[in-house]
Amino acid sequence: xxxxxxxxxxxxxxxxxxxxxxxxxxxxxxxxxxxxxxxxxxxxxxxxxxxxxxxxxxxxxxxxxxxxxxxxxxxxxxxxxxxxxxxxxxxxxxxxxxxxxxxxxxxxxxxxxxxxxxxxxxxxxxxxxxxxxxxxxxxxxxxxxxxxxxxxxxxxxxxxxxxxxxxxxxxxxxxxxxxxxxxxxxxxxxxxxxxxxxxxxxxxxxxxxxxxxxxxxxx
Numbered sequence: 001x002x003x004x005x006x007x008x009x010x011x012x013x014x015x016x017x018x019x020x021x022x023x024x025x026x027x028x029x030x031x032x033x034x035x036x037x038x039x040x041x042x043x044x045x046x047x048x049x050x051x052x053x054x055x056x057x058x059x060x061x062x063x064x065x066x067x068x069x070x071x072x073x074x075x076x077x078x079x080x081x082x083x084x085x086x087x088x089x090x091x092x093x094x095x096x097x098x099x100x101x102x103x104x105x106x107x108x109x110x111x112x113x114x115x116x117x118x119x120x121x122x123x124x125x126x127x128x129x130x131x132x133x134x135x136x137x138x139x140x141x142x143x144x145x146x147x148x149x150x151x152x153x154x155x156x157x158x159x160x161x162x163x164x165x166x167x168x169x170x171x172x173x174x175x176x177x178x179x180x181x182x183x184x185x186x187x188x189x190x191x192x193x194x195x196x197x198x199x200x201x202x203x204x205x206x207x208x209x210x211x212x213x214x215x216x217x218x219x
Contacts, residue, residue, distance in 0.1 A: 005028060005045055005049065007029065008029050009030050009031075010032070011031075012031050015034075020052065024062050028056075065216060073219060074167075075117075076121070076168065078096070082097075083098065083100065087101075114163075118142045118162035122142070125173065126160075133183060133199065137180075138157050149175045150175045156183055160175065173200065174200060174210070177200040181195045
């Protein structure tokens with residue numbers, strides 16, 4: 001499928017083995033331990049070529065899916081139409097429309113709007129979920145990691161990815177309940193999953209959706 005695979009190499013003091021990643025935007029990256037020979041990168045790419053080509057094909061399909069949105073962006077299962085307004089600097093929602101700046105900086109402005117909207121959507125839901133499990137959280141942070149959707153620290157600090165607003169609403173609800181239940185049970189033991197199921201019985205469907213479609217949650 002792909003005659004020649006181009007990749008970048010990054011050395012890492014923390015890496016214990018050779019690792020290959022394929023990102024829809026950044027392409028193929030080989031992470032080498034600091035003392036690994038340079039030829040280890042080429043060997044890893046050759047060995048993993050079938051897997052890499054599958055991931056590249058998935059990345060191509062992902063780009064096509066995102067391009068098919070046209071002038072729309074997803075928002076908790078709905079679609080908002082982008083309306084460009086010259087002179088505007090801050091994104092504003094008007095019904096099913098998202099009024100956005102023209103020219104450079106538009107993507108950054110849209111992301112800032114999603115981050116603000118994420119806090120407004122998530123905070124009251126997190127309050128209710130924490131109260132339901134009989135716990136309180138110490139802080140709530142909105143982040144933008146590539147693959148991590150939420151976290152709960154041992155000190156009770158919750159963190160959520162703003163990209164969850166690009167998913168159906170039940171996916172956002174699942175991640176919030178997941179992290180709220182970690183306030184009571186920090187591991188992923190059967191006790192934890194029993195608690196999740198008690199409060200969010202249909203968690204398996206949105207959990208599976210996130211595994212299958214999480215890579216599409218980009219602007």
